[in-house]
Amino acid sequence: MKNKNTKSLSTKIILSIILVFFIIIFVIFAVFEKINKEAFYNIEIEKANIIAKTIEPLMALNIYLGMQNKIEQFSLQLLENPDILAVRVFKNDKIINDIKSKEYEDNINNSFVIKKSILQPNTDKKIGTLVIVYSNQNYKKLIDEYTKWTASMLFALGVVFLLFGIYIKKLLSPLRTIAKSLKHYSPNKEIEIPFTSANNEIGLISNALNNMQQKISQYSKKQQNINNYLEEKVNEKTLELRKQLYIDNLTELPNRFSLLNDISCTDDGALLIINIDDFKEINDFFGHIAGDDILKKFSCKLKGMFENEHNIELKRLYGDEFALFFMQKPSLEHFIKTAKKLIYTVGEMIFFHENNEVSLRITIGGAYEIEKVLEKADIALKSAKKQQKPFLLYNENLNIEKQYKSNMEWVKKLKKAIKQDKIVPYFQPIFDNSSDEIASYECLIRLIDDNDKVIGPYEFLTIAKKSRLYSSLTKIMIEKSCCKFEHINCDFSINLSAEDIINPKIVEYIKQKIKKHNVSNRIIFEILESENIENYEKISYFINEMKKLGCRVAIDDFGSGYSNFEHLLQLNIDYIKIDGTLIKNLDNDLNAQVVVQTIVDFANRLNILTVAEFVHNKAVHQKVKNLKIDRTQGFFLAEPQKNTNNF
Amino acid sequence: MKKITLLLLALITILQAYSYDDVLLKAQASIFPKIMLLDKKIEEKLIDGEIIYTIVYDQQDHDTAKEIKKFIDENNNGFFDKYAYKINLVKSSELSSLTQTSAIYALITSQNSKKIANIAKEKGIISFSYDINDLKNGFLFSLMLEKSAVLYLNKANLYTNKVDFVVSLLQMVKFVD
Numbered sequence: 001m002k003n004k005n006t007k008s009l010s011t012k013i014i015l016s017i018i019l020v021f022f023i024i025i026f027v028i029f030a031v032f033e034k035i036n037k038e039a040f041y042n043i044e045i046e047k048a049n050i051i052a053k054t055i056e057p058l059m060a061l062n063i064y065l066g067m068q069n070k071i072e073q074f075s076l077q078l079l080e081n082p083d084i085l086a087v088r089v090f091k092n093d094k095i096i097n098d099i100k101s102k103e104y105e106d107n108i109n110n111s112f113v114i115k116k117s118i119l120q121p122n123t124d125k126k127i128g129t130l131v132i133v134y135s136n137q138n139y140k141k142l143i144d145e146y147t148k149w150t151a152s153m154l155f156a157l158g159v160v161f162l163l164f165g166i167y168i169k170k171l172l173s174p175l176r177t178i179a180k181s182l183k184h185y186s187p188n189k190e191i192e193i194p195f196t197s198a199n200n201e202i203g204l205i206s207n208a209l210n211n212m213q214q215k216i217s218q219y220s221k222k223q224q225n226i227n228n229y230l231e232e233k234v235n236e237k238t239l240e241l242r243k244q245l246y247i248d249n250l251t252e253l254p255n256r257f258s259l260l261n262d263i264s265c266t267d268d269g270a271l272l273i274i275n276i277d278d279f280k281e282i283n284d285f286f287g288h289i290a291g292d293d294i295l296k297k298f299s300c301k302l303k304g305m306f307e308n309e310h311n312i313e314l315k316r317l318y319g320d321e322f323a324l325f326f327m328q329k330p331s332l333e334h335f336i337k338t339a340k341k342l343i344y345t346v347g348e349m350i351f352f353h354e355n356n357e358v359s360l361r362i363t364i365g366g367a368y369e370i371e372k373v374l375e376k377a378d379i380a381l382k383s384a385k386k387q388q389k390p391f392l393l394y395n396e397n398l399n400i401e402k403q404y405k406s407n408m409e410w411v412k413k414l415k416k417a418i419k420q421d422k423i424v425p426y427f428q429p430i431f432d433n434s435s436d437e438i439a440s441y442e443c444l445i446r447l448i449d450d451n452d453k454v455i456g457p458y459e460f461l462t463i464a465k466k467s468r469l470y471s472s473l474t475k476i477m478i479e480k481s482c483c484k485f486e487h488i489n490c491d492f493s494i495n496l497s498a499e500d501i502i503n504p505k506i507v508e509y510i511k512q513k514i515k516k517h518n519v520s521n522r523i524i525f526e527i528l529e530s531e532n533i534e535n536y537e538k539i540s541y542f543i544n545e546m547k548k549l550g551c552r553v554a555i556d557d558f559g560s561g562y563s564n565f566e567h568l569l570q571l572n573i574d575y576i577k578i579d580g581t582l583i584k585n586l587d588n589d590l591n592a593q594v595v596v597q598t599i600v601d602f603a604n605r606l607n608i609l610t611v612a613e614f615v616h617n618k619a620v621h622q623k624v625k626n627l628k629i630d631r632t633q634g635f636f637l638a639e640p641q642k643n644t645n646n647f
Numbered sequence: 648m649k650k651i652t653l654l655l656l657a658l659i660t661i662l663q664a665y666s667y668d669d670v671l672l673k674a675q676a677s678i679f680p681k682i683m684l685l686d687k688k689i690e691e692k693l694i695d696g697e698i699i700y701t702i703v704y705d706q707q708d709h710d711t712a713k714e715i716k717k718f719i720d721e722n723n724n725g726f727f728d729k730y731a732y733k734i735n736l737v738k739s740s741e742l743s744s745l746t747q748t749s750a751i752y753a754l755i756t757s758q759n760s761k762k763i764a765n766i767a768k769e770k771g772i773i774s775f776s777y778d779i780n781d782l783k784n785g786f787l788f789s790l791m792l793e794k795s796a797v798l799y800l801n802k803a804n805l806y807t808n809k810v811d812f813v814v815s816l817l818q819m820v821k822f823v824d
Contacts, residue, residue: 057813057814057815057818058815058818058819060815061685061813061815061816061818061819062819064681064685065678065681065682065796066677066678067678067795067796067819069794069795070795070819073795120728121685121813121815121816122684122685122686122687122689122813123728
């Protein structure tokens with residue numbers, strides 16, 4: 001392709017010349033045919049006309065004077081012209097003279113006829129007609145001559161163009177030579193470029209190419225050096241990265257990628273994942289440096305334990321998680337025995353950090369089949385942790401996969417419900433025990449599924465917290481509840497988790513909404529006591545902020561956790577909602593009665609109102625009243641409804 | 648003697664009358680009126696809208712003149728081309744500059760030849776003579792029958808403002824100085 005292009009320049013010029021040549025030929029012939037031939041013919045006709053015009057007055061005079069012998073005499077004189085083949089004179093319509101030359105018969109086919117009216121002298125009266133038969137010979141000779149000269153001219157022109165084309169080709173041939181010399185050019189090899197001494201444009205190009213060659217050569221050498229240096233560095237870095245990729249920096253054990261690589265290289269094998277229990281506490285207590293130190297020592301001891309076991313590869317997955325990968329599947333008995341031995345041995349180990357003795361416990365999850373071995377071992381580990389067992393071997397009956405699947409489906413459902421506005425508040429009234437009137441409503445979250453089935457929070461709240469959708473649900477409940485009670489003159493309560501309260505964005509959102517809907521004097525925030533409230537300071541700050549706005553606060557499920565009355569005193573709350581587990585058997589559980597009585601007494605002293613939840617029958621309701629609990633909530637009195645006016 | 652003298656006179660007259668070439672007379676009678684029409688200024692020479700063609704003769708040629716008149720009338724039916732004409736026969740002795748005429752044709756008028764030519768010249772009209780020798784006396788045209796009919800034109804009298812012939816006529820005449 002390149003070769004074709006380089007050839008084409010001179011070829012194109014020559015082809016252009018040929019094209020121009022043919023166009024010129026065509027134009028010349030067109031002119032010749034259309035103009036010259038016609039002009040030549042017209043000239044001959046004009047000549048004949050001039051003759052007729054010249055002779056006509058004499059003919060006219062002779063006809064007029066009746067001197068016919070003179071007409072014949074003039075006709076004979078006309079025939080002396082070799083181009084005139086015949087002369088015919090009519091007096092009116094009668095032939096009075098008809099003379100033909102000797103050449104008439106031979107040339108009659110190559111002739112034309114001129115007719116001229118004969119007018120009476122001194123008048124316009126027609127008295128006869130002069131007919132001259134004129135030979136075409138002269139015209140033909142003229143055309144032949146013209147054709148000959150035209151052909152000669154075209155031939156000469158063709159020769160000139162051909163020579164011109166050859167000259168152009170010769171002029172451009174140095175470029176071809178230069179191109180040939182450049183064909184095998186490489187930056188490492190200097191070539192001699194021809195025509196550098198030529199004193200024309202070719203010379204300029206050659207010199208420019210020569211200079212360029214030298215610069216490229218210099219640049220190439222520099223580039224080569226840089227490349228060599230970079231190649232060396234890249235190799236070093238590659239090795240380093242490969243090491244980092246497969247080796248854990250802290251323990252210098254093969255890492256998770258190494259394990260994945262090993263798993264993909266075998267169709268046999270088994271895996272034990274080892275997790276150090278509560279290692280976070282060690283980190284928190286002794287610090288991360290100490291934690292790292294203990295991890296190093298732990299890995300060293302594990303290495304020592306399995307250094308002679310060539311079938312077993314020790315890996316560090318991340319943090320406090322290690323793995324023993326069996327390259328070939330051992331007997332199940334040996335596999336379990338190894339795990340148990342490991343648990344026992346680690347339990348016996350003592351680590352020292354700055355004269356502090358640290359002992360470790362581990363939990364192990366095992367998978368005895370290579371297919372999805374990592375996932376299965378991980379599931380087994382999580383199950384073991386959940387069940388607080390030191391070792392668990394994966395089997396299908398763990399049902400964990402099913403639970404994972406269910407969780408994932410719930411996440412989808414939740415997202416869809418949020419998108420389609422299917423998260424709604426239901427309202428359950430709370431009755432004042434002294435008046436049996438509705439004192440307030442608790443706003444309870446509900447999800448309406450695709451079949452319009454109303455689903456309670458127990459099905460999806462845990463998943464919502466895990467999937468980070470909980471804050472979205474809180475926002476929806478706040479917005480919809482505040483909107484609902486904007487024009488209803490009644491107190492209402494919304495549940496908040498500790499997670500909501502420590503989230504500044506949610507707190508800001510709450511403030512905006514209660515201002516927007518002007519419900520600050522009617523809203524009550526129910527904070528779950530059963531949740532592990534770790535940061536009482538933040539909860540206290542939130543409560544104070546809300547109380548400044550005129551809001552009230554309740555502790556929900558009080559009595560379910562390790563209720564701390566001292567903390568409760570600090571929180572400046574308005575209501576205590578006694579946990580349902582204490583209320584539901586209140587009618588016949590004496591212990592529950594004692595606890596509830598204690599809570600009510602405590603609340604009364606602090607001017608805190610008490611609320612009994614889960615009141616499900618009349619006996620419990622009566623007991624609640626007997627214990628002087630201020631308010632009652634439960635299915636016995638009213639179930640949660642979509643609208644408040646249903647009560 | 649008296650009788651002999653009268654007879655001789657009559658004989659001379661008869662002899663003189665027969666000296667005209669009848670063919671030439673007819674040729675001249677045919678051609679001269681036509682030549683008159685080749686004058687581009689013929690319109691200026693009309694008299695009362697007519698061409699007056701005057702035949703001038705000597706006493707003895709009266710019959711010849713009449714014959715010529717008769718011949719012309721027979722061949723032209725009262726019109727020279729589009730112009731009506733009248734032929735006047737005038738004796739040479741009676742022709743004067745007062746004679747109204749468009750052209751003059753003179754038979755042999757030996758003694759009055761110059762006078763006739765001068766009158767024609769004076770009037771600016773075309774003069775034709777039977778005898779070619781009269782051209783020397785100042786006539787404009789004459790005609791001779793040679794191999795064919797030949798028109799003679801007196802070049803000296805051609806250049807006048809009152810006569811303007813078609814060019815072709817001048818191409819076919821023979822000029823006489």
